Amino acid sequence: MSRRRPDPSRSQDRRSGWTPPQRGLFDDDTGSGRRARSTRKTTRQPSRSRQGSRRASTTQPARSRRAKASPKKHARRSHRPVPPRPKRRRQREKITERAARKVVTVASTSSPRSGRKPFMSSPRARLRLMATLIVLGFVVIMGYVVKYQVVDDGNLRAAAASQWTRSRVLSSDRGSIFDRNGEELALSVPAVSIDVNPRLVEDPVMTAAALKLILNLSDERTDYLTAEMAAHERGFVYVKRQVDVSLGEQIKALGLAGVNVVPEDRRILPGGTTGRSVIGLTDIDRIGIAGLEYQYGGQAAAAADGYDDLLTGVTGRVSYEVDKKGQPIAGTDEVIVEPVAGHDLVLTIDRSIQFSAEQALLSQVKAAGAKSGTVVIMDVRSGDIYAMASVDRDDDGSARVSNGNYAAVNAYEPGSVAKVITIAAGLNEGVVTPESSFVVPYRRTYGDDELSDSHKHDTTPMTVEEILVQSSNIGTIDVLEATGFEAHWNYMRSFGLGEKTALDFPGESAGILHRWDELQGSERYTVAYGQGVASTSLQLASVINTIANDGIYVAPRLVTATIGTDGDQILAPSSATHEVVRPETAHEVQDMMRKVVCEGTAAKARDTVTGFTVAGKTGTGLKPWPNGSYVNASGQKRYYSSFVGFFPVEAPEVTILVSIDEPDAALGYAYGGDAAAPVFAELVPKIASVLGLQPPANAIGCEGDD
Known part of the structure; x- marks a missing residue:
């Protein structure tokens, strides 16, 4: 009977009693064998007896069959004394053993004996997966395109426009009040309001001095404006309201950074004080606060008293572009919402x-x-x-x-x-x-x-x-x-x-x-x-x-x-x-x-x-x-x-x-x-x-x- 050649994979270190794991268990497509070999270089593998029990649960290679044919020889090798190993080394071996068991389990499920092919073993399957991923990616991209181009189109445009456009309320024309003969008793005339954005002011002292000179501001008011502009904290401060249009044009011509000239109306009585007791008063925002101005144009307060608002009308809105300093650019005004003028009143009063x-x-x-x-x-x-x-x-x-x-x-x-x-x-x-x-x-x-x-x-x-x-x-x-x-x-x-x-x-x-x-x-x-x-x-x-x-x-x-x-x-x-x-x-x-x-x-x-x-x-x-x-x-x-x-x-x-x-x-x-x-x-x-x-x-x- 010829002597069988020794299996290199079953070589044994006689000094330590260590037997390397079966090569066939790790030679799959996943590269587990390579990982196992790299592991073998740094850690000591379990004893032959443990290795044999693990192989018995999966496959029985030639070496295992020979062990059964010669039980005495197998028993003699498995009971050879093993030199003691340090505790830390034994812990590393246990971790390696658990990892090896997982690999063996995966290998057993994908073995030819299970009747299943390994996942993605076919080029066609891999092609299908790739095509599916491409289609899903395309769908996601198209979804974002629709979202930004259709659904959120207005929001995106508004966000972009907000960087270089501004809007303000466009006042409606308050209705006039006439006497029985058509003579004007109360009407609105053009005016402007002057305000400042302290965050945009470049020279607070110079700006305050210029405004004082044109608007005839008091020293106290000038000092207050200078302090506000120097602080650069607030975004809006009124300088003066109900200002003559010509003065507003002078301020606009100076091009002061952060200073705004906004059109508004001023309520006047052409006859001076004639009829003031009956006509009443409006506040600086042209809201009626007394007399007929309140009864027919007092807005929310008058409505609470049961009066109908006829004089006020409905405000509109206008947009305009600004430069890098936040200054309005001339000629860019665009009416977004048209204002609706208030109704006029014809009184029984005779002005004379x-x-x-x-x-x-x-x-x-x-x-x-x-x-x-x-x-x-x-x-x-x-x-x-x-x-x-x-x-x-x-x-x-x-x-x-x-x-x-x-x-x-x-x-x-x-x-x-x-x-x-x-x-x-x-x-x-x-x-x-x-x-x-x-x-x-x-x-x-x-x-x-x-x-x-x-x-x-x-x-x-x-x-x-x-x-x-x-x-x-x-x-x-x-x-x-x-x-x-x-x-x-x-x-x-x-x-x-x-x-x-x-x-x-x-x-x-x-x-x-x-x-x-x-x-x-x-x-x-x-x-x-x-x-x-x-x-x-x-x-x-x-x-x-x-x-x-x-x-x-x-x-x-x-x-x-x-x-x-x-x-x-x-x-x-x-x-x-x-x-x-x-x-x-x-x-x-x-x-x-x-x-x-x-x-x-x-x-x-x-x-x-x-x-x-x-x-x-x-x-x-x-x-x-x-x-x-x-x-x-x-x-x-x-x-x-x-x-x-x-x-x-x-x-x-x-x-x-x-x-x-x-x-x-x-x-x-x-x-x-x-x-x-x-x-x-x-x-x-x-x-x-x-x-x-x-x-x-x-x-x-x-x-x-x-």
């Missing part, structure tokens, strides 16, 4: 009559040493307001046209003007006639108080007509008692007291009118002649206008039309009306009021009136002091003096109210006939001239008139 009323009132407030005054002029039939003026005094005591519409927002005791309501109620109820007579003393006790007339007189019979002409307080109470407290209260409500007028003017007062059954003591009686009740000048003018309009109450009106952006005029609805007293009752009261001017307390109401017959009623109310009394510790009284009348008596056209607040009694202006009636007389011919009114051919006049 308004001006005349304000000037006459200013003169009288100065002459009477008064605190303030109001005038209301309205058309008898339509209720249209021709003028509504308010005058007060500024901090240095000078009389001026007020920013506030005191005729609508302030309420005072009307005084004897309220006697017209009491007399008309008695006549309309049929409990009295103009000739009905009452015995009227100078004073009488009501409740716990003693009430009296304004002038001492003997106890005497007085007709209802004389009671009104002579303005008797006690006589008016007699008519009230004949009418009844509840009926009288109902008439006061029907005349418009105790509630706001249809104007719904911002801040308008409803006055004070307690129910008849809520009044106690003498207050139940004093309301007959205008004490214990409060009304605005607007309400009081409407009361007398009802008498002039043959007993028909007509609500006052300030806006006659609006004009849209298309130029079409939309007429406002006519004023609401209701009957308060019968026409015959109104005619009786009209004649009595004519005699008040001709024979009674309002003689000064016709001093400068020629050709027209006028009628009216004076009123002198008292204002309570802070202590609640009408008389202070020094015995002084504060008066609120009025006169309300109309002309011509034969066919009334215009109603005029004049009220003077706190006239100086020492100067002889305490009563309405002295403080207010002269203003009425001054206004009648001016109003007649503006409106083209002519005295009627059948003018009644006063007895003794030529």
Whole structure:
């Protein structure tokens, strides 16, 4: 029997007893054999006995079969003594053994005996994988192309444009306010605002000095701007707003880095202060803050009060390019969103009559040493307001046209003007006639108080007509008692007291009118002649206008039309009306009021009136002091003096109210006939001239008139 050649792969180190692993186990396509050989150079492999057990679990090469044929020889070799190995070396061998087991497991699963081909062993499979990866990559790339070119196209363009373009709000044109004849009362004119971006300013000191010189800035403002620009922290600081366009052009020509000139509008009143009390005010951003500017253009604040915004319009937006210094490049403006202009208002106000009323009132407030005054002029039939003026005094005591519409927002005791309501109620109820007579003393006790007339007189019979002409307080109470407290209260409500007028003017007062059954003591009686009740000048003018309009109450009106952006005029609805007293009752009261001017307390109401017959009623109310009394510790009284009348008596056209607040009694202006009636007389011919009114051919006049 021939001797078999020794297997080199089964060579054994007799000194250490180490047997190398089978070569066939690691000769696969993965290169495991090479890794195993490299491992063999640095680590000692497990003993022959362990190696044999591992091979038994996988394959049985020739050497293993020979071991079975000669068990004695195999056993002799496996039990040869092995020199001891260091602990760290044994640990490395264990790690190597575990790695070898994993390799053997992989080799066994891919062996021909398993019936499976190794993964990616075929060139066609590798080609398919490569094609699949290429297709997936192409799909991903196309997805990004679609995303950036279609979906995010706008965002990317915006991001790029933001680096060299800017945008700003493009203000809409605020609607103008016209008088009844088309004369401008309020309009917007071009202006500019100057602002600075401190981060872009190159020379803060020089820039601040240039702005100070052109804009006439104060030293404090200049120092503030210099500090802000030097800090380079903020991105926006206003320098000055509402600047004349020519000054803006000068600043723009300097090309100062970081300084911007932005167009805006400025609100002006072409007539100066004419109509300011009614028109109101806007803030620097052209948002209404008072008067009609607020009522029809106060934006969010006005909307919260229930007002419709007609004047403001809708803002737009404009884009422009900037250079590397952030300065706008001329000629690059492009409107992104077109602004929509606000609507125009056409008022019932006549600018000429308004001006005349304000000037006459200013003169009288100065002459009477008064605190303030109001005038209301309205058309008898339509209720249209021709003028509504308010005058007060500024901090240095000078009389001026007020920013506030005191005729609508302030309420005072009307005084004897309220006697017209009491007399008309008695006549309309049929409990009295103009000739009905009452015995009227100078004073009488009501409740716990003693009430009296304004002038001492003997106890005497007085007709209802004389009671009104002579303005008797006690006589008016007699008519009230004949009418009844509840009926009288109902008439006061029907005349418009105790509630706001249809104007719904911002801040308008409803006055004070307690129910008849809520009044106690003498207050139940004093309301007959205008004490214990409060009304605005607007309400009081409407009361007398009802008498002039043959007993028909007509609500006052300030806006006659609006004009849209298309130029079409939309007429406002006519004023609401209701009957308060019968026409015959109104005619009786009209004649009595004519005699008040001709024979009674309002003689000064016709001093400068020629050709027209006028009628009216004076009123002198008292204002309570802070202590609640009408008389202070020094015995002084504060008066609120009025006169309300109309002309011509034969066919009334215009109603005029004049009220003077706190006239100086020492100067002889305490009563309405002295403080207010002269203003009425001054206004009648001016109003007649503006409106083209002519005295009627059948003018009644006063007895003794030529």
